[in-house]
Amino acid sequence: MIPQHSVTFDQSMNMIENRADKPEEACGVFGIYAPEQDVAKMTYFGLYALQHRGQESAGIATFEGTHVHLHKDMGLVSQVFNETILEELPGNIAVGHTRYSTTGSSRRVNAQPAVVETRLGNVALAHNGNLVNTVQLREELLKSNFNLVTSTDSEMIAYAIAEEVNAGADWIEGAIRAFHRCQGAFSLVIGTPDGIMGVRDPNGIRPLVIGTLDSDPVRYVLASETCGLDIIGAEYLRDVEPGELVWITENGLASFPWNQQPQRKLCIFEMIYFARPDSLMHNETLYSYRMRLGRRLAEESPIEADIVFGVPDSGIPAAIGFSQTSGIAYGEGLIKNRYVGRTFIQPTQSMRESGIKMKLNPLKDVLFGKRVVIIDDSIVRGTTSRKLVKALRDAGAAEVHMRISSPPVTHPCFYGIDTDTQDQLIAATKSVEEIAKQLQVDTLAYLSWEGMLETTREDTNSFCSACFTGDYPVAIPEQVKRSKLMLEKAVV
Ligand code: SF4
DSSP: OOOOOOOOHHHHHHHHHHHHOOEEEEEEEEEETTTSHEEEEEHHHHHHTTTTGGSSEEEEEEEEETTTEEEEEEEHHHHHHHHHHHHHHSSSSEEEEEEESSSSOOOOGGOOOOEEEEEEEEEEEEEESSOOOOOHHHHHHHHHHHOOOOOOOOHHHHHHHHHHHTTOOOOHHHHHHHHTTBBBBOEEEOSSSSOOEEEETTTOSSSOOEESSOOSSEEEEESSTTTTHHHTTEEEEOOTTTTTTEEEEEEEEEEEOOOSSOOEEEEHHIIIIIIIIEETTTTEEEEHHHHHHHHHHHSOOOOOOOOESSTTTHHHHHHHHHHHHHHEEEEOOOOTTTTTOOOOOOOOOHHHHGGGTTEEEHHHHHHHOOOEEEEESOOOOOOOOHHHHHHHHHHTOEEEEEEESOOOOSSSOSSSBBBOOGOOHHHHHHHHHHHHHHHTEEEEEOOOOHHHHHHTTTTTGGGEEHHOOOOOSOOHHHHHHHOOOOHEEEEE
16 A cells, blocks of 8 residues: 655655656546456456556445445555455446546545445546536536535536436436536546446547457446456457447446537547557557558658667557668667656666666667667657667767657647646747757658558548647637647737
8 A cells, every 4th residue: 555645845856857758648447347247356457457548546446236435546556456455345336547647636535436426326437538628617516515525627527427416317317418518538437336337528539448248148348448458358349439428237238329419539649659559449459550650750751771769668669660661670779677667766966867777778789880760659848859869879879860650749738638838848849950959869850740640541530639730629718728838828
């Protein structure tokens, strides 16, 4: 168990320094209805596979009849749970969550699932995404005298459902009415004493998949990604569709399209970087898509070099694709220390100067005297990329060419991804040439926006790519916009 203590100023500064120079994913959600199974343990493993989606807190709620058992705490899934805790979570339904905080600070009280009482029993809600109309929703709920105990939008959704149910609606009707009050991104798993719901917003911005267990009768599982199904031996059935609610009970699975105008806008960053490469989207692994991004990148921005490699782990599939198309030998130039997590210990000054070597160490004899192409999936602030380039040059690389398998990130995300404020995004204020100069690379090229979308082999209009364009599929209220669009704020 993680001791419950507050984080000191020094520790928070160190957390900030240790934050990856990457957008950070919001959450992973998981749900299961399986009376014959150890649902808490299966949820534990489901969350374990979804750990990359959030590392700050984890929680599981189980339903034993009308009684809810809940355990949640700060830390990794493997730190928050052990055999004894899981044994204290009996039931036939479980809802799980792993969190990275995008709204509400990183505190235990904000860990999920959020459990709220209603006239029909408790709801336990796990949310991936971000609402953009929280100010309005919060005001409405406060008027109804709800005592909001956390600072998360997820708790507000649970209270909105409670309000509708307490006014006389049944679970489905109450939930649908509540979803109509929500704007933004929400993929939800909601446990009730009678069954679990899987829900996506009308744009399906965050993923949510349905799996089946090999059982008689068929039992259903919900997870943010298919890797959460694989780990417990569940078969991928299909996605929860944008604007759909699935209701899983003793009678099986029922579908309720709750929005009449769904328009699919899946977050393209899920495909480029967030979701695990072994997860399936559009009937192929993301590894295959990311490899094709590398091929397209090699076609768009060729270069003469001796070796190409990816920034581990997320840049590797694109680097293999780049090598295949360019004919440049693929190798490994950087070795990742796979056992590092977030550290709360301040490195020494000299260690801090060496920076990147904490996580990635260059292979000197592979790099010495070589013209190298280094592939990464994105550049956000550019701080890590700069340290990486320095490390490659220190290791003896003769030329360093950087290729990025997505376009420049110029706008922040309001739908559940932490991309910092706009003034922290290097491409929001600098041209590609200026970025190349700052990173001290010989050449730098990004994949085109068209290249990124066409490579999906899907309808190019079915994705959100707002962090590359500023074209947000769900309107962002001015008040919310100003909190992150610092550049625009300056000129308003
Ligand atoms: S703004 Fe970017 S990160 Fe956010 S949902 Fe859209 S594509 Fe994904």
